[in-house]
Amino acid sequence: MSEHLISVTDLHVGFSTRRGAVKAVRGISFELVPGATLGVVGESGSGKSVTAYAITRLLDRAGEITSGQVSYFGRNLGSLTEAEMRRLRGSAISMIFQNPRAALNPIRCVGQQIADALNAHGRLTRAEQRERTLQLLRDVMLTDVERIFRSYPHELSGGMCQRIMIALAIACEPKLLIADEATTGLDVTTQKVVMDLLSSLVAERGMGLILITHDLGLAARYCGEIAVMREGQIVEKGAVDTIFGHPRHEYTKRLIAASPTADSTIEDLVPEGEAERFAAPAPMKVSGAPLLLEVRNLSKNFSGFAAVSDVSFTLAAGESLGLVGESGSGKSTISRIVTRLLDKTAGEISFKGESIGEVPATRFNSHRARRDIQIVFQDPHESLNPRYTAFDSIAHPLRTLEKSLPREELNRRVRECADRVGFPAELLTRFPHQLSGGQKARIGIARAIATRPSLLVLDEPTAALDVSVQAIVLRLLDNLRKEGGLAFLFVSHDLNVVRMLCDRVVVLQAGKVVEAGRAADVFMKPTSEYTRTLLQAVPSFSFRARAKVESPVEI
Amino acid sequence: MSATVQHVVWTIRANPVTGVAAAGLAVLLVLAVFGPWLQPHDPLASNVSMALLPPSSQYWAGTDQLGRDIFSRLIAATRLDLAIAASAVSLSFLAGTFIGSIAGYMGGRLDRVVGSVVDVLMAFPLFVMAMALVAVLGNRVENIILATAFINLPFYIRFSRAEVNARRGLGWVEAARACGDSHLKIVLCSLVPNILPAMAIQVSLNLGWAILNAAGLSFLGLGITAPTAEWGIMVAEGARFILSGHWWLVAFPGAALMLTVLCFNLLGDGLRDILDPRMRT
Numbered sequence: 150m151s152e153h154l155i156s157v158t159d160l161h162v163g164f165s166t167r168r169g170a171v172k173a174v175r176g177i178s179f180e181l182v183p184g185a186t187l188g189v190v191g192e193s194g195s196g197k198s199v200t201a202y203a204i205t206r207l208l209d210r211a212g213e214i215t216s217g218q219v220s221y222f223g224r225n226l227g228s229l230t231e232a233e234m235r236r237l238r239g240s241a242i243s244m245i246f247q248n249p250r251a252a253l254n255p256i257r258c259v260g261q262q263i264a265d266a267l268n269a270h271g272r273l274t275r276a277e278q279r280e281r282t283l284q285l286l287r288d289v290m291l292t293d294v295e296r297i298f299r300s301y302p303h304e305l306s307g308g309m310c311q312r313i314m315i316a317l318a319i320a321c322e323p324k325l326l327i328a329d330e331a332t333t334g335l336d337v338t339t340q341k342v343v344m345d346l347l348s349s350l351v352a353e354r355g356m357g358l359i360l361i362t363h364d365l366g367l368a369a370r371y372c373g374e375i376a377v378m379r380e381g382q383i384v385e386k387g388a389v390d391t392i393f394g395h396p397r398h399e400y401t402k403r404l405i406a407a408s409p410t411a412d413s414t415i416e417d418l419v420p421e422g423e424a425e426r427f428a429a430p431a432p433m434k435v436s437g438a439p440l441l442l443e444v445r446n447l448s449k450n451f452s453g454f455a456a457v458s459d460v461s462f463t464l465a466a467g468e469s470l471g472l473v474g475e476s477g478s479g480k481s482t483i484s485r486i487v488t489r490l491l492d493k494t495a496g497e498i499s500f501k502g503e504s505i506g507e508v509p510a511t512r513f514n515s516h517r518a519r520r521d522i523q524i525v526f527q528d529p530h531e532s533l534n535p536r537y538t539a540f541d542s543i544a545h546p547l548r549t550l551e552k553s554l555p556r557e558e559l560n561r562r563v564r565e566c567a568d569r570v571g572f573p574a575e576l577l578t579r580f581p582h583q584l585s586g587g588q589k590a591r592i593g594i595a596r597a598i599a600t601r602p603s604l605l606v607l608d609e610p611t612a613a614l615d616v617s618v619q620a621i622v623l624r625l626l627d628n629l630r631k632e633g634g635l636a637f638l639f640v641s642h643d644l645n646v647v648r649m650l651c652d653r654v655v656v657l658q659a660g661k662v663v664e665a666g667r668a669a670d671v672f673m674k675p676t677s678e679y680t681r682t683l684l685q686a687v688p689s690f691s692f693r694a695r696a697k698v699e700s701p702v703e704i
Numbered sequence: 705m706s707a708t709v710q711h712v713v714w715t716i717r718a719n720p721v722t723g724v725a726a727a728g729l730a731v732l733l734v735l736a737v738f739g740p741w742l743q744p745h746d747p748l749a750s751n752v753s754m755a756l757l758p759p760s761s762q763y764w765a766g767t768d769q770l771g772r773d774i775f776s777r778l779i780a781a782t783r784l785d786l787a788i789a790a791s792a793v794s795l796s797f798l799a800g801t802f803i804g805s806i807a808g809y810m811g812g813r814l815d816r817v818v819g820s821v822v823d824v825l826m827a828f829p830l831f832v833m834a835m836a837l838v839a840v841l842g843n844r845v846e847n848i849i850l851a852t853a854f855i856n857l858p859f860y861i862r863f864s865r866a867e868v869n870a871r872r873g874l875g876w877v878e879a880a881r882a883c884g885d886s887h888l889k890i891v892l893c894s895l896v897p898n899i900l901p902a903m904a905i906q907v908s909l910n911l912g913w914a915i916l917n918a919a920g921l922s923f924l925g926l927g928i929t930a931p932t933a934e935w936g937i938m939v940a941e942g943a944r945f946i947l948s949g950h951w952w953l954v955a956f957p958g959a960a961l962m963l964t965v966l967c968f969n970l971l972g973d974g975l976r977d978i979l980d981p982r983m984r985t
Contacts, residue, residue, distance in 0.1 A: 485878075488882060490878055490881050490882065510881075511887065514881060514884045514885060514886055515884070515886070519882075519884050520884070523882060524878075524879075524882050526875040526878065526879060527875070528875055531874055531875040531876065532874075532875030532876050532878070532879045533875075533876055533879075534876040534879075534880070534894055534898070535876075535898060536897050536898055545879075545880070545883045545885075546882070546883035546884060549883050549884035549885055549889075550883065550884040593879075596879070596883070597882075
C-alpha cells in the first residue's frame with residue numbers, strides 16, 4: 150500500500166456558491182509511484198487545478214473535500230492537522246504555479262525567498278542557507294548565481310522567474326512536484342527550456358511529477374502517463390502512447406482532433422457533425438487581387454526603446470498574412486499601429502492606396518477608413534465591456550460608425566452578424582460574465598465584422614481559448630474570409646495555428662523581420678536560425694488519431 | 705425587472721446589515737419628505753413656561769431652553785440636513801468624477817497637474833478650509849453646500865482617477881476606440897459607468913461625512929443660524945445645558961446624527977453589490 154507516492158481514491162470536491170453547491174471534482178482516483186510523471190489534461194473547468202489544490206489542501210474557504218481520500222505513502226492527508234500539513238508542504242509535496250511573477254514576493258530578493266523556504270523546514274546557519282540557495286540556483290541552470298541571488302523578481306525575465314519558482318519548489322527536496330500550467334504564460338522557446346529542466350530534475354531526484362496542462366503536446370512530450378479530465382471526472386487514464394495513439398473515450402478523441410499539429414488542416418480540427426454546419430465554401434482566388442494594405446519601413450519607439458524597427462509588408466484583398474514572434478517581438482505593436490489605435494514613429498501605411506499613417510490615432514475614430522479596418526482582441530473576456538449585453542457589444546460599432554441606422558435595420562444587422570458567427574440569438578440579452586469563453590470570442594468577432602470591414606486584424610484571437618473552442622473559432626474565421634473576401638492580418642505566437650490559417654507569414658524577432666514568405670515554405674524550409682528554433686520548440690504531438698467523432702462539440 | 709428585484713433581495717439576504725441600513729434610510733427619507741405632517745408640535749414655537757422639561761409622554765424628547773419640542777425639531781432638521789448632504793455630495797461626485805476620470809484616462813501632464821493640485825488640497829486641514837469658505841462667502845445654505853462639496857472634491861478626483869487608470873488599458877477600451885468612439889465618449893459612456901459600483905461606497909460614506917460636516921459648521925456658528933432646526937445647532941445650543949443635567953438637549957440630536965451617519969456607512973457595501981451587473985448570475 151505504501152509503495153504509492155500519492156494515491157487519490159474517489160475524491161470529491163465541492164464549492165458552496167450563491168447558486169448552491171457546485172461539484173468541481175466528482176470521484177476521481179489515481180496513484181503515482183515515485184519517479185513517475187502523470188499528465189492531467191483537460192479544458193478549463195474540468196477540475197484539474199482543483200484536484201491539485203485538494204491534494205495539497207490549499208483549497209480556498211468555499212471549497213471542501215466532501216468525500217474520498219488522498220494518501221501520501223499510505224498516510225491519509227485528510228486526517229492531518231493544519232500544522233502537520235504545513236510541514237508536509239514544501240518538504241514532501243511542492244507546487245509550481247502558472248504565473249511565476251505573481252507567485253514571488255516582489256519586494257524581497259529571490260535568493261532570500263529561497264533561503265526562507267529552506268529555513269521553514271530545517272535549521273541552517275546563515276552561511277549554509279546561502280550556500281544551499283546558490284547551489285539550487287545552479288541546479289536550475291542559472292548562471293551568474295551571485296547576481297541573481299540579489300535580484301528582485303521584476304529584474305528577471307518570465308522564464309528566469311519560473312526557474313526560481315522551480316528552485317523554491319525543490320528546495321526542501323519534496324517527493325512530489327505538482328506543476329499547474331507552469332509554462333502556460335511563457336514563450337515556446339522558454340517553455341522548452343523550463344520543461345526540459347523540470348523533467349531532468351524530476352528524473353535525477355526520483356521525484357513524482359503531476360503536470361497539469363491544457364496542452365496535449367506538452368503532456369505527450371513530458372509525461373509517462375496521462376489522465377484526461379472532463380467535468381470533474383477522469384474520463385480516460387493510461388500510458389501516454391495508449392491514450393494518444395488509441396484513445397477510447399469520445400472526449401479524448403475530440404480533444405486530440407482539436408489540437409493543431411504540424412500537419413493538420415483547419416478541416417481536421419472540427420469534428421464531422423460540426424463541419425456540416427460550416428460547409429466549406431470554395432477557396433477564393435487570391436492571386437491578382439488588388440493591394441489592400443502596404444506597410445513600408447514602419448518603426449515605433451517607446452521612450453527610446455525601439456519596439457518595431459523598419460518593418461515592411463503588403464497584404465492583398467482577401468489574403469491572409471501571419472505575423473509570428475515571441476513576446477517582445479513587436480507583433481502586437483504592429484497590429485495596434487495598423488488598426489490605428491497607436492501612432493507610428495516613422496514609416497508609411499497605405500490602405501486602399503490612401504496614406505492613413507499620417508492621421509493621428511486620436512482622430513482616426515472619425516476617419517472614413519475606421520469601419521474598414523477592424524480588430525479582434527486577444528482576450529475575449531477582457532475585450533467586452535462588462536456593462537454591455539451581447540447585443541450592445543455587437544451594435545456598438547454600428548451605432549457609432551453607421552449613424553442614423555434605423556432601429557429595425559440595426560436589429561437586423563446585429564442578428565445577422567450573430568448568426569454568421571454562430572452566436573445564438575436568444576443569448577443576445579446576456580452580459581459577458583453570463584457567457585462562456587467561446588461565446589465571448591464569437592461576440593468579439595461579430596463586433597469586428599459588423600461594419601463589413603475589408604481588413605480584419607486578429608491579435609491572438611484564440612490564445613485564451615480551450616482547444617476545442619479554438620478549433621471552431623479558427624474554422625469560423627477561415628470561412629468568413631473565404632466567403633466575404635476579408636483580408637486577415639493574423640498575429641500569433643502559435644506556429645501551428647498560423648500555418649493553417651495564413652497564406653504568407655512574416656517572422657519577427659525583437660521588432661525586426663527575420664524571415665518572410667509563403668507559409669508552407671517558411672515552415673517546411675526555414676532559412677533563419679530563429680525560425681528553426683521556434684519550430685523545434687513547439688511541443689510535437691504526433692499521435693494524431695484520425696478517429697471519427699460523432700457528436701458535435703458544445704461550447 | 706423581476707431579475708433586478710431578485711438580485712436586490714439576494715444581496716440583502718446575503719448581508720442583512722444592508723437591509724437594516726436600507727430600512728434606516730427609508731425612515732429618514734419618510735421623515736424628510738413628510739416631516740411637517742409628522743411633527744407633534746411646531747418646531748419653532750417657543751413657550752418659556754415649558755422650558756427644559758425632561759422627556760415625557762407629551763414631549764417625547766423633552767423640550768429645550770426656549771420650551772420648543774425637541775422631537776419635532778429633530779424631524780424638521782432631517783429634511784435640511786439630508787438636503788445639504790445630498791446636494792453637496794452630488795456636486796462633488798459629478799465634478800470630481802468628471803475631472804478624475806479624464807485625468808486618469810489621459811495620463812501625462814494633465815494627470816500630473818491634477819494629481820499635484822489634489823495633493824496640495826488634501827494637505828490643508830479640510831474642515832478649516834470649509835470654515836474659511838463659509839466665512840468668506842457668507843452664512844447661507846448654498847455656501848455650506850458649496851464648501852462641503854469643495855472639501856470632498858479631492859477624494860472623488862483621486863478615487864475615480866485610480867479606478868479609471870486601472871481600466872484604461874483593458875481590451876474593451878481599445879475595442880471602443882476601434883468601434884469609432886472618441887476619447888471623451890469612452891470616458892463618459894464606457895469607463896464612468898464601469899466605476900460606478902466602486903464609487904457607490906465612496907458616495908455613501910461621503911453622505912455621512914457631509915452631514916457631520918454641515919452639522920460641525922453649524923455647531924461652530926458658521927452654518928445654519930438659529931432658530932432654524934438643524935442637528936448641529938441643536939447640539940451646540942444644548943451643550944450649554946449638559947452641566948446642569950439637561951442631557952436630552954444634546955443626546956437626542958447627537959444620536960440622530962450618529963444613526964444617520966452609521967446608516968450611510970453601512971449602506972455602501974450593499975449598494976456596490978446591487979449596482980454591479982457582475983454580481984448577478
